[in-house]
Amino acid sequence: MDNDVDKFYRELPKVELHAHLNGSxxxxxxxKLIARKKHLGIERSMTAIRNDQRRTLDECFQVFKVIHQLVDTEEDILMVAKDVIREFADDGVRYLELRSTPREExxxxLTKTKYVETILEAIQQCKNEGVDIDVRFLVAVDRRNGTEVAIETxxxxxxxxxxxxxxVVGVDLSGDPTVGHGRxxxxALEKAKxxxxxxxxxxxxxxxxxxxxxLLLNLPPDRIGHGTFLHPEVGGSQILVDKVVKNNIPLELCLTSNVVGQTVPCYSKHHFQYWYHLGHPSxxxxxxxxxxxxxxxxxxxxxxxxxxxSHEAIWKLSQEAIDCTFAPETLKQQLKQKWNELRPHVCQ
Structure with missing residues (x-):
């Protein structure tokens, strides 16, 4: 973790809308997990990728397979979810949407129902313990599992x-993007909507x-994860961009993930710049x-x-993220109020 982060960014109230539970x-x-399961012979280096390392997307997905071996009981899931929620809160995140694919072991x-119930129990326990964060959950559909499992999910x-x-506010479509087809x-996605x-x-x-x-933009989705190759400068098309803009679909943009996973060559070429200059919700x-x-x-x-x-531009980016959440309107208004109350302290 980078300890050289300026105080302003730590104190900035933030919204996190693209956080995979097991990857977080x-x-x-x-x-703690490795100590519990020494028999697996898993080392810490097998579960993370440093910023100075580059990995193919396939190698990144191999890391998740290792993590899944460590998180396979209700007890593991409860601890992991509570730790993740607390850590986001400690980092100044005031609203969080976690996502995860229901798993059975x-x-x-462990059943898929119990998997989701345990995550929801973790959310409730954190709330009861006074952790200063609002958390919602997206049930994830793993694209490699096909139509039938998607409908069940x-x-x-x-x-x-x-x-x-x-x-539970929504459904996430994720998993290895090179596997399967959206059709x-x-x-299942139409049924969810x-x-x-x-x-x-x-x-x-x-x-x-x-x-x-x-095809998937015809649904249309309520938010887009990554959207790395949508725009024409990187092999996408103006037709796709026009659909995204017409439907005002916010993008969830993850800089480090894309650069380390090698879908973007470097930070300065990240597509955040394209959408930000377009004035599109990002x-x-x-x-x-x-x-x-x-x-x-x-x-x-x-x-x-x-x-x-500037700090002013970053504050605006953070505050505008509230409108991109799947929270009910009443909670959005409460979050905006919280941002307004914190502004004098953070932007002094």
């Missing part, structure tokens, strides 16, 4: 949306997905703070230093 597990929590008796999300008093998942769930879709994460991106996020050894304060400072953004 910190060094400290990993140490026959060896430990959406049904699970719908059940939880109706029974959790607003904690196979379209029926028609059922009142919000959609946050990983889109154009790798090149040559023009057809899939155009939210800075971490993606996987544990795997990529970062946090949201660092990502904001990185954006500021790379693209020459």
């Amino acid at each position: 597990v910190s060094f400290q929590t990993m140490e 026959k060896n430990t008796g 959406v049904k699970l999300a719908e059940e939880f949306m109706l029974t959790t008093d607003g904690l 196979d998942l379209f029926p 028609n059922g009142g769930l919000k959609l946050a879709l990983h889109l154009s994460e790798v090149p040559s997905q023009l057809e899939e991106s155009e 939210v800075i996020c971490t993606d996987d703070k544990g795997v990529f050894c970062t946090d949201l304060s660092h990502e904001y400072q990185l954006a500021a230093s790379t693209f020459g953004l």
